[in-house]
Amino acid sequence: MKNIKLKMARVEKDLTQEELADRVGVTRQTIGMIEAGNYNPTLNLCIAICKALDRTLDDLFWAEDQPETDN
Amino acid sequence: MKNIKLKMARVEKDLTQEELADRVGVTRQTIGMIEAGNYNPTLNLCIAICKALDRTLDDLFWAEDQPETDN
DNA sequence: ACAATATGTCAACTATATCTTGCAATAAGA
DNA sequence: TCTTATTGCAAGATATAGTTGACATATTGT
Numbered sequence: 508m509k510n511i512k513l514k515m516a517r518v519e520k521d522l523t524q525e526e527l528a529d530r531v532g533v534t535r536q537t538i539g540m541i542e543a544g545n546y547n548p549t550l551n552l553c554i555a556i557c558k559a560l561d562r563t564l565d566d567l568f569w570a571e572d573q574p575e576t577d578n
Numbered sequence: 579m580k581n582i583k584l585k586m587a588r589v590e591k592d593l594t595q596e597e598l599a600d601r602v603g604v605t606r607q608t609i610g611m612i613e614a615g616n617y618n619p620t621l622n623l624c625i626a627i628c629k630a631l632d633r634t635l636d637d638l639f640w641a642e643d644q645p646e647t648d649n
Numbered sequence: 650a651c652a653a654t655a656t657g658t659c660a661a662c663t664a665t666a667t668c669t670t671g672c673a674a675t676a677a678g679a
Numbered sequence: 680t681c682t683t684a685t686t687g688c689a690a691g692a693t694a695t696a697g698t699t700g701a702c703a704t705a706t707t708g709t
Binding site for chain 2: 547548549550551553554557563564565568569
Binding site for chain 4: 618619623
């Protein structure tokens with residue numbers, strides 16, 4: 508499940524994946540995979556992304572139709 | 579920083595750490611460390627915990643005074 | 650005092666998030 | 680066409696999330 512909300516929040520801030528990655532302290536690949544959806548980031552990284560994009564966890568990482576309850 | 583909101587949501591549901599851990603698919607140690615605050619869980623685990631406790635990410639894992647922007 | 654339940658903690662292990670490097674593909678501009 | 684910027688993807692390495700098992704410490708009930 509691609510994280511389209513994250514991508515939209517990023518482009519709305521006019522940031523590239525690499526710029527966001529720099530601000531958040533990870534590599535652009537990590538951001539890319541989170542947006543692509545085949546990834547399970549840590550909470551601290553999610554929070555850092557939210558703060559970089561002026562959003563909250565629910566804004567970017569919460570979906571009403573959550574996929575599975577796997578850890 | 580201890581996650582007191584998580585602990586309160588759990589006891590409000592009358593669940594022990596072990597019961598919550600079972601429902602979420604992790605060990606009780608993992609739940610314990612998240613509540614103790616010296617841990618950085620994955621997003622999927624946070625979501626599973628939220629669903630088990632009928633809360634959202636912002637409810638349990640978002641704080642206005644976020645500690646550090648480390649990943 | 651005793652037993653059972655719930656939690657904290659520690660060490661060693663396994664699984665996986667994240668990094669590093671590199672290459673390919675696409676789109677936009679000169 | 681050529682270049683540059685942006686993104687996708689993949690293999691191997693490292694850091695850390697999560698497991699397992701065990702023991703200690705409350706706490707509560709009998």
